[in-house]
Amino acid sequence: MAFTTIVGAARALRDGSVTSVGLAEQVLQRTSMVEAQLHAYLTLDSDGLMEAAARADEELAAGSDRGPLHGIPIAVKDNMTTRHMETTAGSRILSGYVPPYDATAIRRLRDAGALIAGKTNLDEFAMGSSTENSAFGPTRNPWNTDRVPGGSSGGSAAAVAAGMALGGLGSDTGGSIRQPASLCGVVGAKPTYGAVSRYGLIAFASSLDQIGPIAHRVEDAALLLDAISGHDPLDSTSYPGGIEPSGARLGGGLDGVRVGVARRLGGADAVEPDVEAAFDRALAAMEGAGAVTLEVDLPSTEQGLSAYYLIAPAECSANLARFDGVRYGLRVDGATTEQMMSRSRADGFGPEVTRRVLLGTFALSAGYHEAFYGQAQKVRTLIREDFARAYRQCDVLVSPTSATTAFPLGDRTEDPLSMYVSDVFTIPSNLAGHPAISVPVGLDRHDLPIGFQVMAPALEEAVMFQVAAAVESLAGFDTTVPFDPSYGLRGGVR
Amino acid sequence: MTWEAVIGLETHVELSTASKMFCGCPARFDAEPNTNICPVCLGLPGALPVPNREAINRIMQIGLALNCSVTRRPVFHRKNYFYADLPKNYQISQFDLPVCVDGYLEVGGDHPGRIRIERVHQEEDTGKSTHRGGDGRISAAEYSLLDFNRSGVPLVEIVTRPDIRSAAQARAYAQELRLLVEALGVSDARLEEGSIRFDANVSVRAGPRAPLGTKVEIKNMNSFRSLERAVSYEIERQTARLSSGQRIVMETRHWDEEAGVTRGGRIKEGSSDYRYFPDPDLVPMELDRDWEDGMAALLPELPSVRRVRYEEMGIDAAQAANLVGAEAGLAQLFEDAVEAGAGAPQAANWATGEVVASLRKAGIPSVGGSSLTGSSLAELLGMIRQGTLSGSAAREVLAGVIAGEGSPAEVAAGRDLLQISDTGLLESVVDELIAANPDEFARLKDGERKLVGFFVGQVMRNTRGKADPKLAGTLITERAGL
Ligand SMILES: [Zn+2]
Numbered sequence: 001m002a003f004t005t006i007v008g009a010a011r012a013l014r015d016g017s018v019t020s021v022g023l024a025e026q027v028l029q030r031t032s033m034v035e036a037q038l039h040a041y042l043t044l045d046s047d048g049l050m051e052a053a054a055r056a057d058e059e060l061a062a063g064s065d066r067g068p069l070h071g072i073p074i075a076v077k078d079n080m081t082t083r084h085m086e087t088t089a090g091s092r093i094l095s096g097y098v099p100p101y102d103a104t105a106i107r108r109l110r111d112a113g114a115l116i117a118g119k120t121n122l123d124e125f126a127m128g129s130s131t132e133n134s135a136f137g138p139t140r141n142p143w144n145t146d147r148v149p150g151g152s153s154g155g156s157a158a159a160v161a162a163g164m165a166l167g168g169l170g171s172d173t174g175g176s177i178r179q180p181a182s183l184c185g186v187v188g189a190k191p192t193y194g195a196v197s198r199y200g201l202i203a204f205a206s207s208l209d210q211i212g213p214i215a216h217r218v219e220d221a222a223l224l225l226d227a228i229s230g231h232d233p234l235d236s237t238s239y240p241g242g243i244e245p246s247g248a249r250l251g252g253g254l255d256g257v258r259v260g261v262a263r264r265l266g267g268a269d270a271v272e273p274d275v276e277a278a279f280d281r282a283l284a285a286m287e288g289a290g291a292v293t294l295e296v297d298l299p300s301t302e303q304g305l306s307a308y309y310l311i312a313p314a315e316c317s318a319n320l321a322r323f324d325g326v327r328y329g330l331r332v333d334g335a336t337t338e339q340m341m342s343r344s345r346a347d348g349f350g351p352e353v354t355r356r357v358l359l360g361t362f363a364l365s366a367g368y369h370e371a372f373y374g375q376a377q378k379v380r381t382l383i384r385e386d387f388a389r390a391y392r393q394c395d396v397l398v399s400p401t402s403a404t405t406a407f408p409l410g411d412r413t414e415d416p417l418s419m420y421v422s423d424v425f426t427i428p429s430n431l432a433g434h435p436a437i438s439v440p441v442g443l444d445r446h447d448l449p450i451g452f453q454v455m456a457p458a459l460e461e462a463v464m465f466q467v468a469a470a471v472e473s474l475a476g477f478d479t480t481v482p483f484d485p486s487y488g489l490r491g492g493v494r
Numbered sequence: 495m496t497w498e499a500v501i502g503l504e505t506h507v508e509l510s511t512a513s514k515m516f517c518g519c520p521a522r523f524d525a526e527p528n529t530n531i532c533p534v535c536l537g538l539p540g541a542l543p544v545p546n547r548e549a550i551n552r553i554m555q556i557g558l559a560l561n562c563s564v565t566r567r568p569v570f571h572r573k574n575y576f577y578a579d580l581p582k583n584y585q586i587s588q589f590d591l592p593v594c595v596d597g598y599l600e601v602g603g604d605h606p607g608r609i610r611i612e613r614v615h616q617e618e619d620t621g622k623s624t625h626r627g628g629d630g631r632i633s634a635a636e637y638s639l640l641d642f643n644r645s646g647v648p649l650v651e652i653v654t655r656p657d658i659r660s661a662a663q664a665r666a667y668a669q670e671l672r673l674l675v676e677a678l679g680v681s682d683a684r685l686e687e688g689s690i691r692f693d694a695n696v697s698v699r700a701g702p703r704a705p706l707g708t709k710v711e712i713k714n715m716n717s718f719r720s721l722e723r724a725v726s727y728e729i730e731r732q733t734a735r736l737s738s739g740q741r742i743v744m745e746t747r748h749w750d751e752e753a754g755v756t757r758g759g760r761i762k763e764g765s766s767d768y769r770y771f772p773d774p775d776l777v778p779m780e781l782d783r784d785w786e787d788g789m790a791a792l793l794p795e796l797p798s799v800r801r802v803r804y805e806e807m808g809i810d811a812a813q814a815a816n817l818v819g820a821e822a823g824l825a826q827l828f829e830d831a832v833e834a835g836a837g838a839p840q841a842a843n844w845a846t847g848e849v850v851a852s853l854r855k856a857g858i859p860s861v862g863g864s865s866l867t868g869s870s871l872a873e874l875l876g877m878i879r880q881g882t883l884s885g886s887a888a889r890e891v892l893a894g895v896i897a898g899e900g901s902p903a904e905v906a907a908g909r910d911l912l913q914i915s916d917t918g919l920l921e922s923v924v925d926e927l928i929a930a931n932p933d934e935f936a937r938l939k940d941g942e943r944k945l946v947g948f949f950v951g952q953v954m955r956n957t958r959g960k961a962d963p964k965l966a967g968t969l970i971t972e973r974a975g976l
Contacts (some may be wrong), residue, residue, distance in 0.1 A: 096862065103540055200540040207774035236544045236776055292883045315774055318572050321583035322537045326640070337578050337638070343497055364574070364769035373771060 002026060004480045006220040007167050010068045013060065020354045022055035024169035025341045027073045027117055030163040039139050040149075040159040042078045042085050044118040049073060066113030068223050075165035077156045079126055080106055080211065081200040081308055085116070089202045090134040090152075091126040091322045093330045093348025103200020104235065104461070105228040107171060112227040112231030117165045120155025124350045125320065126176055126204040128152050129422035132413055134353045140409070142482035143185060147406035150422075152179030153214065154265045157184040160214050162243040162482050167224050168214040173204050174308050175314070175401075176425025177212045178438035182401035182451025185440045187221045187472070188214045189465075190426075191246075192458045193433030196225070197232030203319040205312035206237075208430040216479045218439060218469040221373065222247035225461065241461055242359035250464035255290035257467060259283075260394035262455075263295065267302030268423035271403045274444035282452050286398075291467075296390045296397065300382035301428040307379035308427045309420060310363050310372050316353075317360030320377050322346060355416065375437040380431050383465045387432045396467050399425050401438040401451030426451060434460050437468045439492070441475040449477075497736065499729040500697045500706055501658035505671055507650045507681050508619065508689040509552050515648035516543030516586065523622070527641035536647035537581025540774050545570070548618060549648035550593065552680040554789040557594025558651055559674055559796055564786045568593045570616075570776045574769040579621035579640055587617035587651075589770040593781070599654075600798055601670050603815065605663035610655040621645040633939070650680075656695065656706070660728035665718050668692055670914045672796040673819060685717055692721050697742070698732040707732070708742040712756055714749045724749035728756050790908040807838040823861035824849065830868020836875045844871060844892075848903045852892050865898040874902040875897070881962050885944065887911040914961045917969070920953070924969045928950050938974045946970055 003023060004008040012018040028046055035041060056071035064422060076082065079089040081099035088094040106116065123133035131139040131154025139154045141147040142162035149158040153170025157180035160168045170177040172190035181188025189212045196299060198213045213224035227244045232238045261283060272278075287293055325331035325344030331349050334340035349357070363372040402425060412419040429436035435458070439452040452471055456464035514521045517534035554564060558939055571589035592615030598608050622656035623645050627636025652671065672690055676683040682692055692715055697707035712728055715721040727749075732742050747756040772778075795803075797818045804814035819827050820828050828845040832838050849866065858864045874891060877883040883906060884889060894905035906912050914920055927949060928935045938945040953966040 081538075087539070089539065097539070098534075099538065099540070101538075197540050198540075202539040203775075205774075234544060235542050237542075237774075314771060318574055318582075318584050318769075318771070321574065322539070322581060323577065324576065324577050324578075324583055327536065327581065328538070338576070339576075341576060361769065364771055366767045366769075369769070369771070 002163065003166065004163065005217045006068065006072050006215060006223055007217065009072055009166055010070070015072050017131060020053040020056040020235070021050065023071065024049045024073055024115065027163070027165055034142065034162050035164065036147050037140060038142055038158050038162055039137055040162065040164055041075070041118045041156045041285040042088060042090070042121050042136055042155065045085060045116065049115055051119050051323055054477065056113055056115060066111070066289050069109065070113030071166065073117040073165050074109060074114045075117050075120045075156050075168040076106060077122050077153050077168070077170045079122055079202040080169065081202070082106055082116060082119065087119065087173055088204070089126070089134070090122040090136065091348065091350070091353065092135040092373060093344070095135070095330060097329050098298060101200065104197035104232045104492060106200065107229045108482055109169070114227070119430060120157055120159050120168065123152035124353050125202065125316070126152040126171055126173055127316070127352050127356055128299050129175070129419050130412065131155060131180070132409065133350060135350055138409060139182060139408045144373045144406065145410055147448065148183065148409055150183035150402070150406065152176040154180045155329055157181050157188065158185055160216065160292045161186045161479065167220055169211055169224070169228070170214050171201055171209055171211050172430065173208045173312060177214060177421040178401050178426050178436060178451065178453060181438045182440070183406040183449065185449030185469070185477070185481070186214055186216055187218050187437065187439055189221050189225060189437040189463060190429060190435060191225055191229060192239065194237050195229045195243060195435070195459070197235040197238045198364070199232055199234040205315040207315060208312060218472045219247060219250050219464055221437070221472040222250060222465045239459070244462040246287050246461040246465045248462045250469045252287055252466040253289065254467065254470045257396065259286060259291045259293045259467070260296035260390050260392040260397040261293050262298055262397045262399045265301055265399040266304050266428050268287060268403055268424045271400060272289070272405065272444065274474065275400050275403060275405065275450050278442035279452060282471055286471065289470060289474060294394065296394065296473045298383070298386040298387045298390055298428065300379065303379045304383055304428045304431055305374040305424055306419065308431060310376035311380070313356040313360030313362065314373050316361045317357045320353065320357055346421050348450065352416070368436060383428055384432050397455040397465055399453045401453040405444045405446065405448035405450060424468050434458050435464050437464055439468045439472050439475070440479055441471065442477060495700055496703055497698050497700060497733045499659060500656045500699060500723060501662060501664050502656040503652050503667060503848040504693040504695070505652045505668070507556070507652065507675055509549055509648040509650060509680055510649055510682050511548045511552065514646035515546050515548055515549055517647055521644065521647045523644035523647060525637070525643055525780070527643060527890045530643045531645070535581065535971040536642055543586060545776060545779065546648060551789055553593045553614060554786065555678050555680060555793060556652070556675065557597065558786070558790050559678055560594070560599055560611045560614060560652070561795055562594035562597030562611060562614055563781065564594055564781050565591050566781055567591065567778045568781065569778050570773045571770045572773045576765070577620070579623045579645070581621065581642060581645055585617060585620065586773055586776070588615035593854065599667065600671060601663060602798070602801070603666055603667045605660060605666045606661060606851055609657045609667050612653045612655050614650060614652050617649050617651060619644050619647040619649045629765045635773065653861070661722045661729060664694060664725045665722040668721055668796065670719055676822070677794055677797055679794070688716070691716070694721065694725050696725055696728045696732065698736060702955065707736070708744050710742065710744065712749055713746060720749060720751050723754060724756055727754065731756065735962035738888055760935045767855060778900065804842070807832065809838055811959045813842050815845065817842055820846060821860055827861050827866065827868050827871060831871040831875070834869040834872035836872035840875050841871065844875065848889055852889070852896050856893065856896050858896065865895045866896050870895050870902055877902055877906065882906070882913050883911065884913050884959065884963070887913065912960060914953070914957050917965065920961055920966055920969055923953055923956055924966065924973060928973060929958070935974065943976070
């Protein structure tokens, strides 16, 4: 018997029909079947997982129950620091690096009884939308191994979709949780900026990065989010107040909920017809369930993509400066300290990271600072104002998560701009700092999953999850297709 | 042509907070290398800074003491540059919105003036490199050692406007600033340990109305004396060049204490581009009126105010400056002594003179470490005034008090130093001497007055210095009928 959801597994753990060790074995067995084709993990901690599972079972048997994540195997994106476990951020420059501390989100997961199964693949330093920028090779989409899983949290999305963990953590800077969740047919949420501590998340763009959950079910994602969120004194940007639990309003339905339809969010055009059709079907179902829809326009979000591609590189150019070969990570010797640093960075960073560091360095340079970085910050303010206006008329906003379904590997690697456009629907929420979630609602003509995005005002996760759960239930999408051993993996690589 | 020097100083003050600026590590860097470190101050992947509230309290106190206004929403910026001992390869510093702006510091003494303060900003210190092999310079070193104990220690930078006009005034400003920082108790304020560091920007122009000349930054001065010498040397160097028609190159020069010269380093091509931008890891602070008022209320009496108060107590300006400039314990001793009834000028003289000398002789580093109190000093001075102790005996008593032998009265009695001012007792001594020296007494009676001194000397010898010499003199002249 295979468990696909956290809630289901948690129930079974308590009624004695499964043990944590059993869940761990299921996950490891599944991984041994598909990992060679998918390459979702960079580090699989089989021994650690089995030991932790045994301990979790002992605790439960002794009557010490840590809650719904107790004994549940979770896959974590490899840009979150894990004590005693290699953490690479998908980069050669951190190959072999073992951090001395756990990220706050990891510590909270462990405290909640969750088991860290391993560290998942990602675009190097989370820069990318296909996981092809990983220094350790790409991850493939479990629905079709010729296709990308999306990115940058492609490893976590693929691992969850393929049953190599019951839930996962990703990080989302411009869509890096939602877009791969959409492409892999699972649920992925980016919380309000500051809801989850960034302490221990290897920074890409500090003002945009958020850690969030990936799962088969909206309620699973809410459980994961509630376990890791909350104020952290180690992150001064973490929200100091209390937030309503994400799962507080699950089952609240859609009756009377005002839904703003942001069809052209981010200036999106060229939305694939199957995506558009699935989106419209979901909308119609929502209306049928009592939702009130209205079309909204957020014109400033059209500049979101260009603002994002100035702010994120600018911040990353400073964030990645610390990787210099002096204290940790790859070191390539040189005649002088400067030469050692520059050789280490040249060899350690891949082309996309190098491109963005250069772009960001330029955007911050004297004489260009105001025209680029300053202007981009102004756009950000305008986008926040657009959202605020929209939320005066509606409770949530919805859009497709991605204009396309999973694209073939190699399709966009030669043209960075075509890759950048992958995030047009997701970037505005990061720029505004608002929560957003992707829920799978259907398949396209190639049997590839289509995601539906629900966005909410800051700290309104509970409303967002309420709506997302309703959408999920209306769509009746079976996320477990690639998880079913009888389905196998399709595509050219077997 | 009369050349005029234009000088601005940048002062780095290391705060003596318990923990570092952005992490919980102890802000001590005298420990074993790399023991006071953590993921944050080591710049490990994923680590984040959290500002130290006490450091913000202290920079506000410094700014308020320098008559600055407090920025309501100051912002931390990242200052980007690559250096091996800078763990993140950016320094968290401040740019256009520092904590405090627009103040001034009055400099008195021989080089008076109001030196305007442009800004007071908060930043974090770097680690420390030690280059091994070669001649200790980075270029020739075989390898370098890095100690990150200092990394992240809170640093306050105080930047003046170019209002200083001479090397001596630069020194006076620096000394006054150190006194201020010391009075605030926000820093160890020790130059020799690098807890206060000065950089000087020096230029020279053709008189007060001429446009500013090209400025040169001088670094590596670790005493007030070297600051004054370096600035003075640099003014002379620039004046000589300009007088002979040469240009000044914009550069950073290092003071070579031994050779007494500044040496050119790498030439600055324009100003470095540090690509400042607001640190997204830190939310802007809200320094509201209440916070500011709370800090203003904490300000102690500032050195300038204290000097005026001492002068009003009847102490001359130089002595008041001495007291304010002295170790804090001495000024307190003085104040306690006056409180206990001592005369201010006498107490000031003793505190800055005999007390310092006695402590030094006894090898005691500070008043606090001795058993001398303000009331015992007042008692001692009272005994001098009443004539129970001679000046020389009082010095001996002071040594005894400092050595912990008891109160001045106890020490004087114990060491048998009380002055004989009992007329009856002295009369018998005088009469014995007259009987023993009939010739001299006869000559005295005949009007040879200088022999009074002879007899007083004899009295002092016979009493082992305890006689009141004035009283002895009076008795002798009386006996001689003069
Ligand atoms: Zn630290």
